[in-house]
Amino acid sequence: MDNYIDAKSLLTELYQADAGNCFDDHTLGKMLDWPILGIADAKDPWFTRFKEELIGDFYWTPQEALELVDDKAQARSVISWYMPISKVAREANAKEKKIAARPWAYIRTFGEKLNTRLRHGMEDRLRDMGFAALAPAVVPECIEQDRLMGLSSYWSERHTAMVAGLGTFGISGGLITEQGVATRLGSVVTDAFIQPTVRPYGDDPFAWCLRTARGKCGTCILRCPASSIGETVQERDKKACQSYLDGISIRGQELYGWEGTYGCGLCQTAVPCEHRNPTA
Ligand code: B12
Ligand code: SF4
Numbered sequence: 580m581d582n583y584i585d586a587k588s589l590l591t592e593l594y595q596a597d598a599g600n601c602f603d604d605h606t607l608g609k610m611l612d613w614p615i616l617g618i619a620d621a622k623d624p625w626f627t628r629f630k631e632e633l634i635g636d637f638y639w640t641p642q643e644a645l646e647l648v649d650d651k652a653q654a655r656s657v658i659s660w661y662m663p664i665s666k667v668a669r670e671a672n673a674k675e676k677k678i679a680a681r682p683w684a685y686i687r688t689f690g691e692k693l694n695t696r697l698r699h700g701m702e703d704r705l706r707d708m709g710f711a712a713l714a715p716a717v718v719p720e721c722i723e724q725d726r727l728m729g730l731s732s733y734w735s736e737r738h739t740a741m742v743a744g745l746g747t748f749g750i751s752g753g754l755i756t757e758q759g760v761a762t763r764l765g766s767v768v769t770d771a772f773i774q775p776t777v778r779p780y781g782d783d784p785f786a787w788c789l790r791t792a793r794g795k796c797g798t799c800i801l802r803c804p805a806s807s808i809g810e811t812v813q814e815r816d817k818k819a820c821q822s823y824l825d826g827i828s829i830r831g832q833e834l835y836g837w838e839g840t841y842g843c844g845l846c847q848t849a850v851p852c853e854h855r856n857p858t859a
């Protein structure tokens with residue numbers, strides 16, 4: 580009989596116990612809102628499609644990822660989550676036209692550190708319960724410069740979240756959830772069985788983008804200061820985005836006041852999919 584894993588409680592407890600979910604200016608409140616979870620079946624055919632058809636051979640299936648820490652374990656579930664970016668940071672970023680607002684950049688650096696603490700916290704909790712567990716996205720150096728795909732991780736939080744029923748891609752490349760695209764995502768693969776989430780969009784990976792679903796919008800194309808977003812997700816110029824962000828990083832300390840990664844995220848704010856599913 581399978582052990583019952585209450586993944587939601589595990590993650591929520593870790594989130595609640597973390598004292599670092601705040602800005603340096605404490606009056607601004609929390610960086611990231613409560614995590615929302617989805618569960619993917621580790622054997623979902625999408626994972627092999629990513630490897631064999633859509634991304635590349637370097638890409639890990641859940642089984643390959645879990646074998647990195649336990650070569651006898653059988654991957655059964657992938658716990659995926661998103662945490663919405665706080666309203667304060669979204670609203671500040673929505674006013675920007677060239678670079679990230681300070682609270683947005685702060686979350687890119689320190690909110691992602693919190694997210695990684697949650698990833699490792701979930702690994703620890705599951706291992707304490709006797710299960711194998713791995714957060715593949717934070718395995719060091721799990722990133723590849725692929726000939727076709729450009730800079731690409733061996734494990735994509737967005738693709739995983741799509742399989743776990745949390746949302747679909749927009750033409751910007753962002754994962755649009757019920758609470759929008761302005762989120763940070765995480766995931767952990769485990770051999771524990773957890774009932775998979777039924778995807779409300781079935782197998783349509785672009786169902787919640789107004790452009791792909793209804794032929795309307797394209798606001799993210801206009802918002803991008805690097806002209807990196809095209810009419811379809813396949814036309815996205817990832818290099819243009821990356822170079823633009825690299826340019827900001829060089830001046831990051833001077834612009835923002837700390838050493839870190841700052842992002843931009845203009846394509847995720849002042850757009851109809853910012854904090855909701857715009858097709859709902
Ligand atoms: C590397 C990286 C970057 C690089 C990208 C480098 C490059 N050349 O593109 C840079 C620095 C530019 C970057 C920028 C940003 N990033 Co980033 N990044 C990542 C990282 C670490 C890996 C992404 C990756 O390689 N994915 C795998 C590849 C294969 O996917 P992809 O590049 O997105 O391309 C896919 C889509 O276009 C789509 N697609 C195309 N056709 C089809 C067809 C089908 C059927 C399907 C299903 C999909 C699909 O699939 C492509 C390949 O399949 C992830 C964390 C992670 N490990 O997932 C965060 C991550 C994707 N980034 C994130 C964010 C927030 C950002 C920024 C907004 C920066 C910021 N914080 O301000 C921008 C947004 C850029 C954009 N338009 O999406 C979030 C996304 C949150 C969300 N809701 O979408 C992530 C998940 C980090 C996190 N922990 O939350 N990022
Ligand atoms: S801004 Fe519009 S076109 Fe761009 S991803 Fe969001 S819904 Fe799709």
Ligand code: SF4
Pocket residue numbers: 802803804805806807808819820821823824842843844845846847
């Ligand atoms: S695609 Fe990159 S450069 Fe363009 S708005 Fe989004 S994060 Fe900024």
